[in-house]
Amino acid sequence: MTGAAPRPGVGEIAVLVVEDEPLTAEAHAEFVGRVPGFRVTGTVNNAQAAMAFLKQHRVDMVLLDFNLPDAHGLEICRALRMARADVDVIAVTANRDLPSVRAAVSLGVVQYILKPFTFRSLQDKLVQYREFRQQLRDGASISGQLDIDRALATLRRGGGESLPSGLTEATLQDVSRVLQEQRAAAADTGLSALEVATRSNLSRVTARRYLEHLVDSGPVQRHQRHGRSGRPEIEYRWTAS
The missing domain is CATH 1.10.10.10 (Winged helix-like DNA-binding domain superfamily/Winged helix DNA-binding domain)
Incomplete structure (x- = not known):
């Protein structure tokens, strides 16, 4: 596990990067750090270190690789839900099988990003997540179904509009x-x-x-x-x- 970064400032989203490949973990942390409103508070390389970090530090969101050496990322998701932890998860994985996707959704994973991906792809997902949190922040007023639908819709916007015409x-x-x-x-x-x-x-x-x-x-x-x-x-x- 790398040393923790400085504590996030007021209003910043504290992120833990969980990735078994050190160079990839550094790349993901760099990507997150380039998006305004996010601060990486630590990177870890396995499930055991992730759970230990989450018990000791404030974390708002986990950027979670599913294929870890000591456990599947879904096990971390289950542990967080059983503990009723107020932590969101964005899955970053090469797993394309339908059971993994269904399990991730059932465990409350807010975004699912397939590897490999570009900075722009991750940026789109993080911006959507940031907007979602802003709409449902503590003290926000929810007047009805429309407000809830709008908040959830921010997580489901397609990212294709950020690509130049003709690119997929x-x-x-x-x-x-x-x-x-x-x-x-x-x-x-x-x-x-x-x-x-x-x-x-x-x-x-x-x-x-x-x-x-x-x-x-x-x-x-x-x-x-x-x-x-x-x-x-x-x-x-x-x-x-």
């Missing part, structure tokens, strides 16, 4: 995954648009559009590929962590 979230996730896998295999070597296109079953032009969007949104950087004959080539590297 599913393909963006595929391109992101290819770059992240390349980083894991060879941290100092990126991929060209053609190489990404080949691995993603896209055209080169389409792959380049997604890559340039990832550069603009933050997690990817361009680099010039040296040491090859002919025209210099641009490669793209996932550098979010």
Whole structure:
């Protein structure tokens, strides 16, 4: 477990990042820290450390990986509900099976984000969650069904409107995954648009559009590929962590 960050300020949402891969945990914490209104108070790498941290520190929301080395993330959710803890959970997981999704919903998970994801995807979910908390904060007035429906609707807005025209979230996730896998295999070597296109079953032009969007949104950087004959080539590297 890393050391706890400074205590969140008044009105800030205190976040615990639970992720078994240290580099990924750092990347997720960095992402959260870039969204106004949120403060990461700690990162842990397993379920036991997560429960210990939650007992000792104020936490409003847990960014929770489900595939932990000592327990499934759903077990943490069940423990929190049994303890009646006033903590919300946003699941961050590669689990796409329907039983996991249903179990997460039944245990009160407020958002479910599939890995790999971009900063923009997480930002959209966090902003929705922040707006939800603001609408249902202590002392807020609920006059009727419409107010409740509006509050819950903030959690269910699609994030597609933040993408440029012609881009889809599913393909963006595929391109992101290819770059992240390349980083894991060879941290100092990126991929060209053609190489990404080949691995993603896209055209080169389409792959380049997604890559340039990832550069603009933050997690990817361009680099010039040296040491090859002919025209210099641009490669793209996932550098979010």
